[in-house]
Amino acid sequence: MSLAPQFEGGNFQRGAGGVHIARRSTTRRNGRWHELTVWWREIDKVLLTIVGLLMMAGVIGVAAGSAASAHRLSTAEKTLSDLHFFWMHLTWLVMGIATMFAASLLPRDSARRLSILLAAGMFVLLVAVPFVGSEINGARRWIRLGASFQPSEFYKPAFTVMLAWILSWRVRDPQLPVMVLSGAVLAVSVGLLMLQPDFGTAMLLCGVWFVLVVTVGLPLHRVGWAMGGIVALIVGAYFFYDNARRRIDDFLGGTEAYSQVDLANKTLTNGGWFGRGLWMGERKKALPEAHTDYILSVIGEEFGLIAVAGIALLFCALVVRVLWRLSGEDDLFTLLAGTGLATLLGGQAFINMAVNLQLFPSKGMTLPLISYGGSSMIALCLTVGLLLAVTRRNPYLTRDGLPKGPRR
């Protein structure tokens, strides 16, 4: 059953191209349609469902947090309506879904090429940011091009795919020093991010690199060394890097009466197990960044700790679903790119949740797919789109006869 449309819509027509105009127009429409059916057949629908659920949680969460942030950010000249951020979020979300859809339509090679191009472009912008960027909250991360956006947001997924590509050379030629090469790319990227400074993203990139390098087969004793290196990096950051020191100090030292972390914690626990109900939260009004960094706390207050645990489990499901499927993959680039992108999403989500649950010092990192968007929403949707693209798989194929992985 799968053979017929594939044959008809693909090579055959192309080979017999230019028969006559009327025919061609219908086939072209058929081509589009066909591409979509193939997409639908190959896409990981479970992953798509999880992403959809997270986005829905995000819409509700932003609706809950919107009023608090709108009041906080209203000025004498300009009053923001209660649902300002909600409507903005919906707008960004629609654009994000479009981006995600477009990216997921890409064939794997195109996805890779696009990512590498994007990485190169964003790299240039990252170099430029310290000079032309605008400063917010003591960090120079933003570039104004019409709307302002953070190049680092788009650099993250592009960098990940690029890294996967570099590391996948290993199977072509074991002589290539892929570790050193990828390490160098990472070092330069982290250096640029530290200039901004953006400690959180730098950490995230290190994490992705580490996971990919482990995946591609770094001996475990070297993994141990790398762990030591990370600890050394954090200690180093503490001593030589003001922004990081302040945040770590805030976290470790007795939190001041009205520190953000403390406020977030009070908000999170105020709802008890089942929450106070939508728009019934009180503590959120005192919370800065209620719609972005601390949206999980707002969800906790209004929908309860059960909802918070549910979101943690959803993110876990997302990552485990992707990795489980990939553990049966026999193409190294696909495996690495998928693992890297999943780690990127999962890592950011887990760091944000850990911050909200007071397990981690404040990072200034949003909760992917849930926090209020803007350009970062588009970047995250692009990440998901790329993830969907590289994990596309013909369901009627069995994998190679390599060590048994799960069949689907």
Next chain:
Amino acid sequence: MASIPLGTAQGLTGPANRHRARQASPQASHASPGRRADLRASTLTMARKRVALIAFGFALATAVLVLRVAMMGVFGGTGGFTPAGDALLPDRGMIVDRNGVPLARDFKSYALWFNPKAMEGGEPLTRPAGEVAARLVDIFPDMDEADLERRLASGKGQYLRRRILPEEANRVFEIGEPALSPPAEPSRYYPEGNLAAHVLGYVGADGKGHVGMEEVFNTSLTDPSTRGTEQVLAIDSRVQAALEDELLRGMGLAQAKGAGGIVLDVDTGEVVALASLPSFDPNHIDQKGMELMFNRVTNQVYELGSTFKPLAVAAAIDAGVVTNLAKTYPAGKPLRVGRFSIRDSHTIGQNINVPEILIHSSNIGTAQIADELGSVRMKRTMERLGFNERPYIELPARGFPIWRSGEWPRLTTMTVSYGHGIAVTPLHLASAYAAMVNGGIWRPATLKKLSPDEVPEGRRVFKESTSARMRQLLRLIVTDGTGRKADAPGFRLGGKTGSAEKPGDGGYRRTSLVTTFASAFPMDNPRYVVITMYDEPKGTAATSYQRTAAWNAAAAVGRIVPRIGPMLGIYPDENREIDLSDVRPLLEKGGAH
């Protein structure tokens, strides 16, 4: 598509497999195809294992997060906002009396705290320590300048002075040293000083309430959700003040070791005043204060002596044993029970009737009535009056009575009838007297103000008719008997004296007494029970060299009632009196005076 199909299915797949096909093509690599395939296989095998490992890592992280959420749900979650914000909420709730007069409240007071970190990393002080010390001594002349300088130079955060006045705090501010900050600290303040100290208790350095209602209410006084509402006591601070004042005066007159007193609402069980003297100052707890915290009224049990006689007579009337008050009992010589003999302080008469037994407080007569009643009924009445358990009140310190369990021997029944062989707290006696005069209903005593619908139903101990008869007899004791000194004109008071020897080594000590006067007023419609008690009063010039209850405890009631009556809505009225026409003739005829 340029690639060469490697298998039948491969050419038919979508984008997923194109890359693989390309990669497998020979163009990109120098290694031999066989080695490359091996490398690919081994790398992939490794990669798949590692991916599973990473998935496991994420699952572990999720477990940690979910566990943390569960912990927050179980242990965390203290707080929502109160409408006015946390700032306006007192650190500890207020305690007020029944009319809303504050008895215990929060009070912010300044402390002189040296905070060397105020300059955030700089030197603690902007000027030399010696100069700052000198400026401080200007404000507090009693402080030692050299010591102060040493402490400031040490750079350690510490209290320089625990409590300072607001104007002193202002002058400290004027020195202009950020490290010298007088923080306002919460402290507990008792505006009325010693008043009702045993009822209130105090707040210790640990922030917890001790001894009195501070301990009882500790949870609701500190819980953010409830500490905004004040706790209302049944105490009336005016009545309390009058009671303490007169008890203290009587204590001085009779040179007694201590005194106790209670004013109890007969119909509700509310304790309107409760005093144990000497008392302590809850604002300033020291060693001496700690020694005085024992509550004589609720915690100490006494053999209260003759004040038990009306209870025994009431039990006999209630049981139908005494149907005629004119019935006489022989009282000319000591009553022998086995080897024990019961005596009176003096011979009252050869044959005396029931009112005479009470007004002259005859042990011999009461013992015979109790003997007729029998031990079973006697014991049951005493149980119904709550004498076999700790008194009912909120206070944490409540004494357990000395109570003979099991079947009472004949002698015990007889001694209990005049208040020996049984020891209870004065509070027990107050509740029992309330039941005796209010129509026969016993109710637990309480220190909480009750609204009319909160009044407990209580339990019936005496018949209404018994109660009416007892009101006459109690009034008679005051008009014609040992309680005459308590007869405040117009207040129709009735009551009974009791002077019991304190038990000592090997028997009773004739020299040390516990004197009690148990009373209620007005007898035509009783509203309040008043009990006063003195511990070891002496015979002084002021008490006509007498030590018995009539001269100290009864006299105190005689002074207290005119003061507290109007506060409680009972005004003296010389034209009103309980009808005594059917009992008074019994006294005139008896001629036992």
